[in-house]
Amino acid sequence: MMLKRENFKMLGKLGVIVLGMFCFGYALVPIYKAICEMTGINVLALGDRQIPGATATLPANTQVDRSRTITVEFDANSRGPxxxxxxxxxxxxxxxxLTTVMYEFQNVQNRTMSAQAIPSYAPAQAGPxxxxxECFCFSQYTLAPGEKKQWPVAFVIDPKLSRxxxxxxxxxTFFEVGGKTPAAPDTSRAAGA
Incomplete structure (x- = not known):
């Protein structure tokens, strides 16, 4: 009987210890945040709040050359209907x-088609x-009859480009792949005439 009573006493003490550990673990996160705010430790965890001594604006992108402006013109050619x-x-x-522009495409045929775009640049020295x-020219696309799509081109012009x-x-130039390709024009008749 004495042994049972001591076991229940020990069980009660262990239960109190477990409950205390659970409460301490539950309260640890708010305690940690309060200590970090008071001491200024772990300022990266402050998130959207203002960090003491920090400026409110984001630093400027030093990669952008704001001293000059370039006009980028967009052209689209297609080899097909x-x-x-x-x-x-x-x-x-x-x-x-960083700039993003969209290109629009519509398959006006009554059949499914696959196509791909090939880019070119003028002047040629601008290409490199x-x-x-991101560019739709990186992949081939299959479009159902009448299907419309918009595709982005995200680009950056290297500041090392000649002034x-x-x-x-x-x-x-957007052309069909895997489909019927029209025959090349016969230039031998024109050359011999």
Whole structure:
């Protein structure tokens, strides 16, 4: 009987210890936050709140050359019966600035088709400095009859581009892949005539 009573006493003490550990663990997060705020430790965890001594504005992107502006013109050519065009004809950008434009496409045929775009640049020296981060020209697309799509082109012009270049034309030729390709024109008759 004495042994049972001691076991119940021990069980009660262990229960109190478990309950105390649970309460301490539950209260640990608010205690930690309060201590960090008072001492200024772990300022990265403050999130959207203002950090003491920090400025309210974000630092400027030092990669953008705001001293010059380049006009980027957009052109669209298609090899087939569909509509393909840029959503806007041109934009003004600073070298180093991220810019996104949209291209619109519609399959006006009564059959499913697969197509891909090939880019070109004018002047040619701009090509290596025209960095596309996202572009529909990276993949082939299959479109159902009458289907419309809009695709983005996200790009950055390298600030190392020659200062002589004031305008860049980005041109895409959109052509069908895997389908019937029209025969090349017969130039031998024209040359012999």
């Amino acid at each position: 569909w509509h393909f065009k840029p959503a806007q004809s041109s934009v003004q950008v600073h070298p180093g600035e 400095h025209f960095n596309k981060l 002589d270049v004031k305008t860049i034309t980005l041109s895409y």
